[in-house]
Amino acid sequence: MVGSASLFVVWLVSVIGMLGSLFFSEVMRLPPCTLCWYQRIMLYPLVIISTVGLVTRDTKAAKYSWPFAVGGLLVATYHNLLYYGFIPASLSPCTAGAVSCSERQIEWLGFITIPLLSQAAFITMVAALVRLHQSSKGVVR
Amino acid sequence: MNKSRLIVVAAVLVAIFAIAATWYRRQESAAIDGAEALVRPYSATLGPADAPVTIVEFLDPECESCAAMHPITKRVMKEFDGKVRLVIRYATFHGNSAYAVGLLEGARAHEKYWPLLDVFFEKQPEWASHAAPRPELLAGYVEALGVNSQAVFDGAKSAETQRRIRQDQIDGNSLGVRQTPTFFVNGRRLTSLGYEPLRAAVQNALGSR
Numbered sequence: 438m439v440g441s442a443s444l445f446v447v448w449l450v451s452v453i454g455m456l457g458s459l460f461f462s463e464v465m466r467l468p469p470c471t472l473c474w475y476q477r478i479m480l481y482p483l484v485i486i487s488t489v490g491l492v493t494r495d496t497k498a499a500k501y502s503w504p505f506a507v508g509g510l511l512v513a514t515y516h517n518l519l520y521y522g523f524i525p526a527s528l529s530p531c532t533a534g535a536v537s538c539s540e541r542q543i544e545w546l547g548f549i550t551i552p553l554l555s556q557a558a559f560i561t562m563v564a565a566l567v568r569l570h571q572s573s574k575g576v577v578r
Numbered sequence: 579m580n581k582s583r584l585i586v587v588a589a590v591l592v593a594i595f596a597i598a599a600t601w602y603r604r605q606e607s608a609a610i611d612g613a614e615a616l617v618r619p620y621s622a623t624l625g626p627a628d629a630p631v632t633i634v635e636f637l638d639p640e641c642e643s644c645a646a647m648h649p650i651t652k653r654v655m656k657e658f659d660g661k662v663r664l665v666i667r668y669a670t671f672h673g674n675s676a677y678a679v680g681l682l683e684g685a686r687a688h689e690k691y692w693p694l695l696d697v698f699f700e701k702q703p704e705w706a707s708h709a710a711p712r713p714e715l716l717a718g719y720v721e722a723l724g725v726n727s728q729a730v731f732d733g734a735k736s737a738e739t740q741r742r743i744r745q746d747q748i749d750g751n752s753l754g755v756r757q758t759p760t761f762f763v764n765g766r767r768l769t770s771l772g773y774e775p776l777r778a779a780v781q782n783a784l785g786s787r
Contacts, residue, residue, distance in 0.1 A: 445584075448584075449587070452591055456594075460602075463599075464599045466756050466757060468756065
């Protein structure tokens with residue numbers, strides 16, 4: 438049952454990501470920057486898609502998850518490059534907004550930041566989808 | 579994946595979220611010890627200095643919710659007449675906030691602080707529309723007060739006024755003020771806005787003495 442286990446990973450990570458991001462914005466009242474919003478747009482549908490996939494035991498849910506997981510991974514990667522200064526902030530699309538995407542709002546244990554958490558979540562979900570894809574092709578048994 | 583197991587995991591995650599949120603809010607509303615950052619000697623105050631309850635309000639003249647809360651705060655102060663002191667701090671989040679705050683500080687020297695604050699909030703729809711702000715109207719409100727408006731304008735630009743705005747910003751940051759208005763009633767952050775929460779918080783502060 439690699440299929441449903443992988444889909445479960447997507448579900449678990451997306452639910453934790455959703456609750457975590459809502460905690461940051463609604464409980465801690467940290468305003469989300471523009472790039473964070475784009476990552477949310479990619480993350481939240483994954484909660485719904487993977488839930489329906491798991492409940493109906495439909496591993497085709499993975500197909501619908503791909504665009505969101507990869508899209509989110511791209512935005513998260515861009516955000517981290519910006520955040521850690523690999524891309525100059527002057528090129529960032531959101532410095533004029535209320536919150537700069539390169540402003541550090543949280544730094545746990547000296548390295549855990551919100552964009553890093555997002556990046557880790559999307560990498561995990563894409564990896565789970567790759568594994569699910571391989572298992573459906575019979576590569577993983 | 580078993581459906582019931584899925585529901586259990588989801589329930590656990592949501593429960594963790596709810597517990598963490600409750601805990602965080604409780605921490606946030608716990609009384610703040612750093613009273614220095616809460617009230618500065620220069621801050622504008624209304625009501626008796628030795629009042630048992632102090633409401634500290636971080637406000638922004640350009641913020642709609644602040645305008646909406648303003649009459650409510652006054653109403654609560656009237657109800658607990660003589661028992662409440664109001665301290666105004668600034669959180670200048672909008673484009674013309676600092677300018678408006680400067681004029682308020684300028685008017686303070688001429689005993690016109692509170693009337694001008696009332697006018698700024700009343701006329702807010704005219705001068706502080708987000709689509710088309712008209713900060714040029716502010717000077718007119720000052721002139722209508724019937725004081726030496728040039729002196730108010732000079733006071734607005736003074737180094738002392740700018741220093742106060744900066745200090746309020748620093749204190750607001752250190753107290754976690756990210757939205758306006760943010761109220762502290764005897765050092766406890768008010769977690770929801772409105773007449774009833776504010777009245778209850780004042781009542782509570784009086785009762786716990």
